[in-house]
Amino acid sequence: xxxxxxxxxxxxxxxxxxxxxxxxxxxxxxxxxxxxxxxxxxxxxxxxxxxxxxxxxxxxxxxxxxxxxxxxxxxxxxxxxxxxxxxxxxxxxxxxxxxxxxxxxxxxxxxxxxxxxxxxxxxxxxxxxxxxxxxxxxxxxxxxxx
Amino acid sequence: xxxxxxxxxxxxxxxxxxxxxxxxxxxxxxxxxxxxxxxxxxxxxxxxxxxxxxxxxxxxxxxxxxxxxxxxxxxxxxxx
Numbered sequence: 001x002x003x004x005x006x007x008x009x010x011x012x013x014x015x016x017x018x019x020x021x022x023x024x025x026x027x028x029x030x031x032x033x034x035x036x037x038x039x040x041x042x043x044x045x046x047x048x049x050x051x052x053x054x055x056x057x058x059x060x061x062x063x064x065x066x067x068x069x070x071x072x073x074x075x076x077x078x079x080x081x082x083x084x085x086x087x088x089x090x091x092x093x094x095x096x097x098x099x100x101x102x103x104x105x106x107x108x109x110x111x112x113x114x115x116x117x118x119x120x121x122x123x124x125x126x127x128x129x130x131x132x133x134x135x136x137x138x139x140x141x142x143x144x145x146x
Numbered sequence: 147x148x149x150x151x152x153x154x155x156x157x158x159x160x161x162x163x164x165x166x167x168x169x170x171x172x173x174x175x176x177x178x179x180x181x182x183x184x185x186x187x188x189x190x191x192x193x194x195x196x197x198x199x200x201x202x203x204x205x206x207x208x209x210x211x212x213x214x215x216x217x218x219x220x221x222x223x224x225x226x
Contacts, residue, residue: 024200032196040204047212128209136216 003052010052017045028117029110035117039124046129064133067126074123081112081119152192159185170225176214183207 024031025038085094095101099111108114162182169175183206190199 033200034197037197037201037204040201040209044204044208044212132209132212132216135213136219 006052014045025121029113035120039121043125043128047132067130070122070126074119077119081115155185155189172218176211180207180211
C-alpha cells in the first residue's frame, strides 16, 4: 500500500513531533514534562513512521535490537551516573559536589538530572515502541504466519 | 467566562465517557477515548498541573490509542 497524502503529511509532521519531543525531554528539569512524556512523544513519532512507511521501506524500520539497545542503555546510564557519586565518596545518585551545577534556570544547570532524563527518555521511547511493534506484528497471527 | 469553559469541558468529558461505554464500534470508541483524554489534558492544565497535562496528552491521547488500535487490528472491530 502506497498512500501519497499520508507519506507527505508524515514527512512534514514527524520532524516536528521529534523536535517537540526532544524539547520536552531536554527541558525536563526546567519546564513541565520530562523523560516519560518526552520519550512517549518520540516513540509516537517512531510508531507513526513505522505505520506509514511499513510497506514501502521495510528495511528502514527500527529493528528490535536497536530498541533493545536504547532500553538497556538508558537503564545502564542511570546506574553508571548513580555510581559516580559513590566513586567520589558520596551516596548513590549524589548531585552536589560531583557534577557542576551551573546557574539556576539555564539548560545546563541541574548536574546529573539532565543526563538521567535523557537516558530514561531513550528507555521509555524504546519500551513503548517495542510494546507497539510486538503487539502489532509479533508472534503468530490467526493464519499461522510469523 | 472561565468557569463556563471549565463547565463545558467537564460536561463534554462526561458525555465522552458515556458514549465510549455505549458504542458498539470499537474503533469509534478508541477515537472518542482519545478525545476524552485530550479534554482531560486541558482540564489538568486548568487545575494548574501542567506536568500531568502533558503526560496525559502524550500517554492518554497518543500511546494508549495506538495500543488499542493495534489490539483491534489483531482482533475484531465490532463488539458482539
